[in-house]
Amino acid sequence: MIKKFFEWVISPMGRVAVLIGVLALFSLATYGISQSQASPPQPLEFRHDVHVTKGVQCLYCHPGALRGPSPGLPTITKCWGCHQQLAITKTSPRLEKMVALIDPATNQPTMGFEWVPVVQVPDFVHFTHRPHVAAGVNCEDCHGDLSKMEIYENPQVFNMGFCLNCHKEKAGDDQEKLTKLTDCGTCHY
């Protein structure tokens, strides 16, 4: 039996089989990674492209990026502020979900959307938007061109290499700046 196995492995068919097996493993791993980057289901398929092309500033809905670590996700109150004036609000089937949440009597939302954050860095990475915005990094530098995204997706894997490349680039030849920007303690504590 063992003998057969040996012979089979050595035979061309066997080698091909082994190769296929290895490939399968790799593709499985890659699939896992890609899955972790896919956008989670949202309570309402918010269309970034429409809003961005209409000229809505990112910071209008995500003002936290100016002040602190997290840009913040807008509550429905903010959405309704504009949308109550728009004709499309009545017509669009996509927006029915939102309209349903508005109490016609008070014209105030009864409850908020529970947005699911898409970009998630692990706990051990302490990322703060403020200094990045202050340093003149544009939103699209990391989050991609949202005028072309119907539903937001991460343009790339937010891993350490992605951060470091940019940090090194920004530091340039400035040794002190490089030290600060490549210091483990800058993000990990």
Next chain:
Amino acid sequence: MSNQMVDLNRVGAKGAIAEAAEGKWGMVIDRDLCTGCQACVAACAMENNLSFVGEEDAGYGRTQHWIRIERLWEGEYPGVKVEGGFQPMLCQQCGSAPCEPVCPVFATPHSEAEQLNLQVYNRCIGTRYCANNCPYQVRSFNWRDYHIEPFHANLVTGQLVFPLHNQFNPDVTVRRRGVMEKCTFCIQRIHSAQDKAKSEGREVEDGEFTTACAQACPASAITFGRLDHEESLVSQLGHVSRGVKHLEELNTLPRVTYLEKG
């Protein structure tokens, strides 16, 4: 994937030697004032998401305190005394730290920017060499996932709910089992203070912020601040005559100065 690698050797022991005895952040602890009241220990635990380990493990030497208060005796009854007063012992943030060069994966590198010994939890693979090599024995290892023991949970509608998790400080990583941890001089506070100062276009002032332990200490026995600023309180206290560095003979260049009773 970029081909150029960060040469962490530069940031490691060499960086520490380059910075010499001065350092950036430092602490002064007045043993004559320390009443051993454990407020600093509690404050540290609350700030840094330390896990409590329960009676057994605590007694077996697996406490997760980042700062502990040592008490040794001298003399015999009735003349017995606490030797030199209580001694709060925490990571000394050595300038040339024995823990740094021995880590095979740079999980405890030296921060050139802040002049601290960092502990990068997510890089740590748990060889525990650093803890062996620490002359002050101030590193603690996560022997298990103390935080998520079902023992601490309530069963609500068939789901485990951990009320105590609400208290976690989001600025500090909650450690999983198998990684080393230690006092960070509340680096999250350092960062937020620097960030604030920068956003207002100024330098961080002395006493603008402090570590959790110093903040709590009812006797104000702990002082924290910039060592490289002559006028800062900590560098002035650090130069008084009763100041000593612990195990100085090892030339670890500790950043914590103890003020003896005298």
Next chain:
Amino acid sequence: MSEKISRRDFLKLASAGAATTAVLTGCGPASRYVEREPYTKMPEYTYNGLSTYYATTCRECAAGCGLIVRTMQGRAIKVEGNASNPVNLGKTCARGQATLQGLYNPDRVGSPTKQGRGSSVSPMDWDSAIQIVADALKNNTPSEIAFLMGTGSDHLFDLVSDLANAIGAPAPARFGALSMFESRATLSKAAENLLGQSAMPFFDLANADIVLSFGANFLETWLSPVAYTRGFAKMRRGNPKQRGYFIHFEARMSQTASKADEWIPLLPGTEGLVALAIGRLVAEAKGGATPEAFASVDPLEVASTSGVKLETLEHIAQLIVEAQTPLAIPGGAALGQSNGLSTAEAVLALNALTDNFGKPGGVFVSPLSPNEDAYHRPASALEITEFISKMKSGSIKALFIHGVNPIFELPKSFGFEEALGSVPQVISFATFPDETAIASDYIFPDHHGLESWGYQRVATGSMQPVLSGLQPVVNGVYYTTTDPDTGADTSELLYNARGTADVLIAATQLAGGKFAEALPFKDEVEFIQSKLVNLISEADGSFSAPEINTFTAYFQQHGGWWKKTAELATPSASSVLSKSVNAETAQFAGEGEFIFLPFVSPTLGEAGANKPWLQELPDPTTTVMWNTWVEINPETAHELGITNDDVVEITSEAGVVKAAVYLYPAIHPGVIAMPFGQGHTAYGRYATSVGVSEKFMDLVPTSQYVNGGKAFPRGANPADVLGAHFNEAGDLAFAGMKVEVKKTGEKQVLSRLESRIGVYGEGMGEEH
């Protein structure tokens, strides 16, 4: 990589099998299991990762330290001291730091519960709960309604007092283990006798250059530990030219004593004599006639009875004579003696001799707190026994208990538990399922201190009159459930608690009639405003406001209201010296070769046992964690054939208690000491101890968990062996018991932080 999985289903995985989690940890982020998603339906500003800070007041003890609580995404994250509050000036003690673990304690009472004295536990809704309270008020004749309250939450005390006055019920009785071990009644009585006013004396530690403490453990739990620790620090290092000198008289080296330059062990109960003897020596050294107060004592005799060498006494007297501003403090175990009052008087007399009344570094009378007419001291143990006998006699039909756990805190010999049996209806407002709550008919859980409104009077600890304010820093504790399919989060209230003040107001409204008139308020806040309103007109306040709403807003924003300048009253020293103090050695109750010296655990306090981090804090002097120990002098133990970790049986006339031995090198050979704070039979999973085997698999809800017979006491409660003996002021003579010590043969290894090899040289062949 497998971030989504670990974030969404982690808890399931954690319970399902840790092997999976190992893999997750390997390829996933190190700690994604902590649910840090914000509660849903939060205002927008909570989303941007910035903290919000609220000022409130610590309710772990009655000192009234101001807190600033950092909150984020609707959670309280860190407790910091309120730098502007005159009591603690931004500092906190360990118990204050750990108060969050009370707020988020997994063992809080989840909802109003019909307890049925532990027999039939069933949850109920608040409406019926309020109905029950209303009926209890209405259906009983007012004189048969009684309120038993803790030393905390002064606003509730005021509310209940007003209610009691209006309906003609007896005034609420206040009590707490701390007030018992601090002998507050004795202090104020002594002040009344000598200084002419019944108030808390204030000892200006900060400006004294030599301090004599007669048992006052002011660095641990005594009166206002944080304030006194600040004072101590100033005394030590405040004056750059001179380092303050500190002498402590106590039979065992307490944490406070361990900071003394000279710790002088003496026979318990002789503190008064020693004080007088020192006074006499001082008077003689100063020359002139010996004042009446010290005339009766003979230093030589005192030296022999107390065990303090005459040279020591003379040397101390010399120090006092040379000192600029000497100060003597009575307190702690010194007052918990049959002669406690005269001890206090003797020490005050010593102060009078050094003529430091009303001088910097001397003795003052604490200012009354704002909106306080006179100092309401908590009930003395004697008054509590009277209360208990009233319960026994059946003249109490309905008993409301809030903020105190008498079954645990009172000595068994008082028989509170039995007395409870003869009270038809007992309603507890406890936040945690403690012994008393479980033994009552209903638990209507009050908010935790950090969730509640209110104010706290500062009886002592600050030079100014201070009224510390409470406000909710979080609106309840929620838990977030995640829909595994959509990933949508929903938040539910985890602990359905309600402010007791609100409950009482609602109940009175429901009861109608004179009850409704007694508390004519919409809610708790309106009542508090009614108490604050007359502060608006007060001058020299920390802030001023035109009208009450603004005032209340500022009050909450600043965490209280206080005068800018000190208002310490200066007592009259004139009569003190002329009045003779009859201090004789204390009487000890019971037979036995050892004097029993209980003390409040510095880390646990009276109610810290259910906070895991306080349990994990090593005791400052013994470094023991999570348990109770018995301190015995090594020589004594050697004679008895007892060694470390031997479980001994301590028998007094009042009862028996068992605990493990700690050979304590710094304790009087004739004394054994034991910390108070452990030994709970209920009060949550951390206060009780659970078998290791079931520890990790047991998932039943905690309400059943603790009193479901699974838990057994962690440590032991020294109150069990205390007999009903009192000093002249009616305080418990807790240090006045004689006990037998017997070896049981059992062993229980105490968890110590210290190393027995390194600190005591065990197994090293020779000491190192």
Next chain:
Amino acid sequence: MAVTSDHLYGAKKAHETHHEEEHDPRESLMYDPKPRGEMNQMVMESMTTTSWKFWVVFGILSILVATCFFYGWGYMISEGLYVAGVMRPSYWGVFLVNTVFWIGISHAGTFISAILRVFKAEFRRPFTRAAELMTTFGLIQAGASIFMHMGRVWLFYWMIPIPNARQLWPNFHSPLMWDLLAITTYILGSTMYLFLPLIPDLAMARDRSTGWRKTFFKTLALGFRGTEGEWRHLTIAMNIFAFAIIPVMFSVHTIVSWDFAMAMRPGWSSTVFGPYFVVGALHSGMGAVALVLFIMRATMKHMDYFLRKEHFDGLGKLMMIVSFAYAYFFFNDYIVQWYGGDKWTDILLHWLEEGPMAWMFYQLILFNIAIPFLTLWNKKIRTTPWLLALIGFLINVGMYYERYLIIPVMLTINRMPFTWKLYFPRVEVFLTIGTFALFLWFYMAASRLIPLIPVWEVQEGQMVHSLRKVGKTHVPTVSEFE
């Protein structure tokens, strides 16, 4: 290798006829040749004839490996290291004791086979392979023990210098990195060094076996046919490895010792640790070889022919010499440290001599120094296999004690008296049993799969040894044609 059989038999007849009394050939394998085919057959039989006892032991070992090693380790990984006994200040426990111990064991193999091969010590021939197997299997256990010790073993690959998104290299300042490299080099080198001399025997086995064994040997023998050219290449390769592996061997254990010597700890930072550890390793290795040879001889068929008194005698002499060296370094280490007079070292020595683990300290001296000194002088003891095996066993116990004292017991004492605590192993016990079981399991499996006797070497030896008639007498001679 152009050796005709009558050349052999000539020599044999010659001494069979005369001089029985002068020279007893039974003592020496070299002067007691058998026909080549017969000898090969004996080896094959020793490999193929398996008694039920073997399977019983093998089964028990398999169960032990499954439970103690794999289940135990899996349990520890899933539960976290708290199931082990390690704590502050003893962060390293039995796992690293095992690592050092197994690396020590692994040394004997290379030492015996490589050094003796280099110096052409003839008595080595029959048991080089047994020793080399010990190297490989021992190193496997050592590696496993290191991984057991790690807190997050699933991330071990972070120690391997590969380009990665984090843009981080491992830290080459760390002795653990040196360890990793040294041990990997050693395990690769020694495995190849094990394999090369195996080829001719595999080829021999291939020609004498059928069924799956044949396929197995065929695959491994790489088509070796025994031609002149093949032999030349093989000999060259073996010589290269024999010379190359020796410095590697010395460096490996020196580097292992640096894990401790480089640390800032009383008792550890000792300059003599390098050679001390190497000698210690040889000491335990020799003992282990003696033990294994005894077991082989007792259990396997025909082994009493291949393994004789002379071999145990030579091994015994070696053990004694090594124990001398060990004694020197042992006392050197402790006495020099004591003479240093450092406060903490003094306390540490007190701890060792008077502390609760003192018994271990004194037994260590007894087993490692006293017993070898007192016994191995005696040729009778040296040539009694079971006695020598017993001594070897005791030496190994002693050496295990030594490592245990150096790691957890010395770790108890640091510069912070407040933290001193004594370590007790918990789950480590099972995992240790597991590693030992796995080692034996490998060995037993190998004894069924490959010839444990390098039969071609024996034959080669027998060919070059002969009794020649010079005048009236016969003298043993060795003809050099290697």
